[in-house]
Amino acid sequence: MTDAPMTAPGPSTATTGEILSRHLTAQAGAFLRALPQAVGEVGSRPGAVLLTSAGTSDLLRAVRRIGGVLHTFAASFEPGWAQESRTELRWLLNLLAQEPGYLRRSARLLGALDSLSAAEPDGPGMLAGHAGAPKARALLDRQLTLARTRAHSTVLQELRSARLHALADRMTLLVGEVPLRAAGGSPAADALLPQATAALTALGAGAQLLPLHRAATPYGGDGLRRLGTVPAARGVLDADAALAADDAPWHRVRILVKRARYAMEVCARPILALDELDRTLGRHQEAADAAVTAATAARTPRITPATAYVLGVVHADQRLEVESARYAFGLQWPDLVPSLAGSGTPPSHQAGGEVPPASRMA
Amino acid sequence: MTDAPMTAPGPSTATTGEILSRHLTAQAGAFLRALPQAVGEVGSRPGAVLLTSAGTSDLLRAVRRIGGVLHTFAASFEPGWAQESRTELRWLLNLLAQEPGYLRRSARLLGALDSLSAAEPDGPGMLAGHAGAPKARALLDRQLTLARTRAHSTVLQELRSARLHALADRMTLLVGEVPLRAAGGSPAADALLPQATAALTALGAGAQLLPLHRAATPYGGDGLRRLGTVPAARGVLDADAALAADDAPWHRVRILVKRARYAMEVCARPILALDELDRTLGRHQEAADAAVTAATAARTPRITPATAYVLGVVHADQRLEVESARYAFGLQWPDLVPSLAGSGTPPSHQAGGEVPPASRMA
Numbered sequence: 001m002t003d004a005p006m007t008a009p010g011p012s013t014a015t016t017g018e019i020l021s022r023h024l025t026a027q028a029g030a031f032l033r034a035l036p037q038a039v040g041e042v043g044s045r046p047g048a049v050l051l052t053s054a055g056t057s058d059l060l061r062a063v064r065r066i067g068g069v070l071h072t073f074a075a076s077f078e079p080g081w082a083q084e085s086r087t088e089l090r091w092l093l094n095l096l097a098q099e100p101g102y103l104r105r106s107a108r109l110l111g112a113l114d115s116l117s118a119a120e121p122d123g124p125g126m127l128a129g130h131a132g133a134p135k136a137r138a139l140l141d142r143q144l145t146l147a148r149t150r151a152h153s154t155v156l157q158e159l160r161s162a163r164l165h166a167l168a169d170r171m172t173l174l175v176g177e178v179p180l181r182a183a184g185g186s187p188a189a190d191a192l193l194p195q196a197t198a199a200l201t202a203l204g205a206g207a208q209l210l211p212l213h214r215a216a217t218p219y220g221g222d223g224l225r226r227l228g229t230v231p232a233a234r235g236v237l238d239a240d241a242a243l244a245a246d247d248a249p250w251h252r253v254r255i256l257v258k259r260a261r262y263a264m265e266v267c268a269r270p271i272l273a274l275d276e277l278d279r280t281l282g283r284h285q286e287a288a289d290a291a292v293t294a295a296t297a298a299r300t301p302r303i304t305p306a307t308a309y310v311l312g313v314v315h316a317d318q319r320l321e322v323e324s325a326r327y328a329f330g331l332q333w334p335d336l337v338p339s340l341a342g343s344g345t346p347p348s349h350q351a352g353g354e355v356p357p358a359s360r361m362a
Numbered sequence: 363m364t365d366a367p368m369t370a371p372g373p374s375t376a377t378t379g380e381i382l383s384r385h386l387t388a389q390a391g392a393f394l395r396a397l398p399q400a401v402g403e404v405g406s407r408p409g410a411v412l413l414t415s416a417g418t419s420d421l422l423r424a425v426r427r428i429g430g431v432l433h434t435f436a437a438s439f440e441p442g443w444a445q446e447s448r449t450e451l452r453w454l455l456n457l458l459a460q461e462p463g464y465l466r467r468s469a470r471l472l473g474a475l476d477s478l479s480a481a482e483p484d485g486p487g488m489l490a491g492h493a494g495a496p497k498a499r500a501l502l503d504r505q506l507t508l509a510r511t512r513a514h515s516t517v518l519q520e521l522r523s524a525r526l527h528a529l530a531d532r533m534t535l536l537v538g539e540v541p542l543r544a545a546g547g548s549p550a551a552d553a554l555l556p557q558a559t560a561a562l563t564a565l566g567a568g569a570q571l572l573p574l575h576r577a578a579t580p581y582g583g584d585g586l587r588r589l590g591t592v593p594a595a596r597g598v599l600d601a602d603a604a605l606a607a608d609d610a611p612w613h614r615v616r617i618l619v620k621r622a623r624y625a626m627e628v629c630a631r632p633i634l635a636l637d638e639l640d641r642t643l644g645r646h647q648e649a650a651d652a653a654v655t656a657a658t659a660a661r662t663p664r665i666t667p668a669t670a671y672v673l674g675v676v677h678a679d680q681r682l683e684v685e686s687a688r689y690a691f692g693l694q695w696p697d698l699v700p701s702l703a704g705s706g707t708p709p710s711h712q713a714g715g716e717v718p719p720a721s722r723m724a
Binding site for chain 1: 474477478480481486487488489490491492580581586587600601603604605608660665666667668669670671672673674675676677678679681682683685686689
């Protein structure tokens with residue numbers, strides 16, 4: 001699980017190009033090892049296994065890291081190649097992430113519904129014994145199963161596509177040689193750390209756009225009432241647009257967190273606080289997506305009022321999860337702020353004590 | 363607004379009977395001054411004025427205090443008289459509190475709905491522009507107005523009743539002489555403070571039955587999922603029964619807080635933390651009642667799914683308020699705990715610095 005640079009000998013003498021090559025080579029290797037496994041899994045076992053399948057999750061892990069590194073250290077690579085590679089990796093990410101996403105959403109929503117409608121005397125929920133609960137459950141299950149099946153078919157189809165074979169070839173070439181720019185021979189400290197720090201700075205700027213003051217007090221009601229300001233030009237405002245506009249800056253920060261996280265991994269200076277924020281914002285995104293699913297299901301024609309009522313409660317419950325994740329972010333964020341102070345300052349929450357002092361690139 | 367004992371000369375030399383008499387005489391006087399005013403308000407202006415009307419709120423204030431004192435210091439009064447008086451005061455309290463209660467519930471629920479469905483770009487809610495919102499609002503408004511009108515008619519009718527006149531006569535007699543037991547001449551320290559402390563101890567015991575560990579973490583989900591244990595003998599469990607069982611110990615603690623608060627006022631040792639807890643548990647109770655109203659409205663025959671969906675969101679929103687109040691209680695409660703340590707310990711959060719040290723009855 002440890003990334004290559006962590007155990008690589010003497011990174012202090014390594015050049016920018018050497019460090020990036022070593023990292024990308026390792027990730028491309030992981031990609032190529034995971035790909036046939038993932039293809040086998042998707043092909044042989046429909047649906048339910050994908051979420052926990054090691055192949056797909058390893059593949060997604062490598063895809064995310066290669067894409068992030070190509071973005072953050074773009075100045076070090078041949079621009080055309082890096083841009084094309086990122087486009088193809090993003091395509092594969094979107095393709096592969098869908099089915100596990102629907103599975104997780106299904107587990108989240110049905111789990112919430114079961115918990116809300118539990119009628120055991122030792123822990124009933126606010127919908128205990130409600131007539132609408134089984135119907136709402138069946139409706140959500142049906143709609144999410146359908147979406148998941150569609151996503152599965154798409155993956156099955158694309159796994160045999162020329163596009164995927166081309167991407168695999170691209171990764172095979174990457175294992176052999178990383179297309180670096182001429183400046184790749186400069187000492188690592190000159191290029192790598194400033195670019196990684198720029199990723200942290202971008203994250204700091206993104207987080208400044210978040211309404212952290214609203215999330216600072218629990219039960220501020222952000223998730224249900226008083227959403228953020230929505231661009232006025234939007235015209236007639238509906239709840240979907242309002243919620244999407246409210247969530248957008250948080251989703252954006254999640255991407256920035258991931259990029260910063262992968263960049264610091266390349267520099268062999270992983271920041272634990274970034275992993276935590278990534279998890280928190282992952283929960284935020286999944287709850288926000290689940291809330292949309294509940295609201296959409298409530299617009300299904302010919303459902304009963306009881307079903308709709310239960311879906312309203314489930315929708316509110318998921319928006320409460322969104323609010324809870326924002327509150328958690330507000331508690332975690334200050335841990336990271338020292339790391340954003342500048343390129344000269346060592347990050348405060350380092351993991352990997354085995355990195356020798358000589359390897360510090362600041 | 364200050365209660366009589368606070369400014370009374372030399373309470374250190376006063377006997378139990380003198381202190382109780384002075385307090386009850388002052389409250390009975392307040393009752394008699396407020397009664398005709400309240401009767402005039404209820405008779406002349408229907409409904410909407412009652413909530414803010416000074417007469418009714420002064421009357422309720424006196425009724426609560428007299429009833430609380432008669433309960434806590436029961437040992438000092440003629441038992442038959444005290445019991446009868448409490449019964450009659452409770453009857454008047456239930457009678458008068460209903461209409462303002464419906465008004466507050468209406469303001470709470472319609473305010474929440476307006477906030478949830480606000481479509482302004484600078485603060486939309488999660489139901490912004492939802493088709494069901496105006497219908498749900500009209501439904502709640504109609505049902506609460508009906509309930510309030512009924513309560514108003516009942517008050518109008520009872521204000522002319524022999525029962526109210528008898529209670530007024532009882533209060534007039536109380537201004538003249540408080541029916542004390544023979545022991546009323548003993549020094550105050552011998553009887554008053556132990557009884558007031560017993561009220562604090564009862565509060566402590568009641569609070570120990572609360573699941574404060576569940577309320578300690580924000581977003582623990584108590585309000586929506588994982589309600590408390592419900593007595594198993596209840597048979598088939600529905601959500602109404604589960605929620606009522608979950609709320610009951612909190613409502614009970616609210617009564618204990620009020621009793622302790624009024625008892626400490628008699629001893630001229632008001633505890634500010636009790637006032638805060640009273641307010642917090644008041645919010646808890648009102649949100650719990652409002653949630654029931656939303657759930658009940660959702661069972662109205664022939665409503666549309668969109669209306670039911672909105673009522674589900676409103677129900678969840680109010681249960682979230684319940685959870686928020688419990689969290690606030692968990693933060694406030696430790697402030698009070700030193701006061702519960704025993705009769706010999708002075709309460710930690712005293713107001714009224716003008717009480718001379720000699721008057722401390724411990």
